[in-house]
Amino acid sequence: MIYKAHIIDTPTKDEFRIIPNGYIHVTEDGKIAGIYEQLPAELANEPITDYGDKLLIPAFYDLHVHAPQYRNLGLALDLPLLEWLETYTFPEESKFRDIAYAEHVYRRFVHELWMQGTMRSSVFASAHPEATAKLMDIFREAGLGAFVGLVGMDRNCPEAVQNTTEQVQAFLEQVATENDPLVKPIITPRFIPTCSREMLKMMGKLAKKHNLPVQSHLSENKDEIRWVHQLMPETICYADGYRKYGLLGDTPTLMAHCCYTKGIELRMIRRHHVMVVHCPTSNCNLGSGAAPIRRFLDNGIPVALGTDVSGGHNMSVLRVIQYAIQTSKLYQILTPRKEAFLKVSEAFYLATKSGGSFFGQCGCFEKGYDFDALVVDDAYLNHEKYELNQRIERYIFLGDDRDIKVRFCAGKEIKEPKL
């Protein structure tokens, strides 16, 4: 199949690549075979879908999002992290013992991922195995890609959101051998404060045994960091608590936030090839802080973006791109280091090619990459003679789900999931 449109992506972070009226050739396996300014003669007989004046951009990837917090979206943002968890978040997550409630909320959650053009995500479920399996089913049914994590947590939180090492192990052993190309498990200790050493040890072992990726939280909030130091006085930094148990880069690893990651910890996550998931909306909403993203990039640390719903108030990765740019400007002006802010192309790159790399070859229109794409109709925004580089910028700052007309994941057009 050939798709024709104004093609825009970021093979490198430094600028948009723009191909007006370009062509993408996608083969039956859903992979990109070529991208062209002019259609080559040998493809002249392939069927063409022509999207006219619309934009064709890579799909979005949300590398940190909590599915069972969906009901709290846009609510309850008046407390810092630890009080917020106790007061609003754990009580909501406790409801996911009820599989009917879980299915109801998870269908809405997956529907909204679809709506916002998020074709793949790395998701925290709750501590409940049955509901987590249901979430994986709903993703499969929708055709969206996801790493889904049963959250391990067995201390320092209400019983209703706890599970045991045995339960988590049993679930992981079961799902680890399923071989779904799009929906996969991910080892998910919530964070050091809620995980016993036994839980962490088991998780590290299983990560290695089944070569499963890992996701967790790191250095989000100052009180949290102090608490971790009290709980694990034997570690040299917060990240070291994960490292000691084989949960820091022995397999591909996502660490969300890293607002206060510097010095020893920064060098440790770099050495262990950890991918930082930057969640600027959440870090604003909970007053957590601002992550030193420019420093991570200058150090060659891979960075992706996350909505962190419901600490983040919005399921749209487009909005997170925008907040990443804006908060980097406030960070520049309000902190002494005066690090350069993120350019628009850089933030877009984080949300597409950089985040996409966690799922394989995704997030860019290059040969061999999965065709994960959005067709964007920005006619309302394009009311004057805007150039294509202006149209993508205006879409990032002003567009929303209304503008997304067609969605592709791994080459397949994804229709609206049922609610």
Add this chain to the structure above:
Amino acid sequence: MIYKAHIIDTPTKDEFRIIPNGYIHVTEDGKIAGIYEQLPAELANEPITDYGDKLLIPAFYDLHVHAPQYRNLGLALDLPLLEWLETYTFPEESKFRDIAYAEHVYRRFVHELWMQGTMRSSVFASAHPEATAKLMDIFREAGLGAFVGLVGMDRNCPEAVQNTTEQVQAFLEQVATENDPLVKPIITPRFIPTCSREMLKMMGKLAKKHNLPVQSHLSENKDEIRWVHQLMPETICYADGYRKYGLLGDTPTLMAHCCYTKGIELRMIRRHHVMVVHCPTSNCNLGSGAAPIRRFLDNGIPVALGTDVSGGHNMSVLRVIQYAIQTSKLYQILTPRKEAFLKVSEAFYLATKSGGSFFGQCGCFEKGYDFDALVVDDAYLNHEKYELNQRIERYIFLGDDRDIKVRFCAGKEIKEPKL
């Protein structure tokens, strides 16, 4: 006329007033005669418009917005203020010599104010009298309230965006005597760097002569402040430059930004009853800084919100409410003063009752107030059993123009303006 819906407003900033299935009685002059939980017997025969499960909230007020920058919305946000003006903004504003171009853009601008539920605004036009008069006409045609300012600027900027003291004076003398209830002139020196002493002096005199309000920019950016100090070494602070010419509170005065207003300047604007217009989206986008809003509120300084398009990237006051909350949290965490962040009700109050006070009795559903209101259908957001206090919070964080079903300005339903 009686309107029935879930009524939500902020008579004080500290909390939302919520009247489920309440009634508002609006008389023929467009003013609120009463607000009721139960309809009084004497009103039983009045016609009722029942909005069912929808929300009825005060309309939004945008107290700082640049109409001739509308084409640049969501674009060109990679430079700090002074370079941004030179590179992107002045070249765009220079086009408003062309009255056809001006009418084309201004119709879109007013249409979008309507779309976003902004029923009254205080607007900077350009330096061109003819285009500014056209903008006033378009506002009148639409039925929206506005203070419209011909921008005075006669130095330190390209000739194409300059005017002269005589031109500005002639325009102001002409419009000052028009007696439109909704669309009115406002004295608008752009900012000290682009206004000669003659310009400022004339403006101060006319403000007093015709009792016209004043709007300008104050202490937005550090380089700007340094420049003002060089240009007016005789002043004790930036605000003092306006004060010396009768442009600081001799008549009702709006000063946008005030990111660096403290000490002497803070005491000066308090003494002169200046209203600060907080523009957090713009201050993020241009990396200007973060204004000490809590300090202003604690000092009894009135504060309104402004989109500051196109330094701000979005015409929606709803979004500015949200950014005001969020940036106050980043300000708290990133600066040493640890001032309390804005509560949701406080930011909503700034956008409604506080901003509305500049237009008279507006922005709240109290007896004698103008009925400026929006009917909001949040059915999509209200997918679970949310309480009304949660519904307003979710609308602020997640809603957009799609949700606004009916708009009232001064008691009159405002239909979609023609483009």
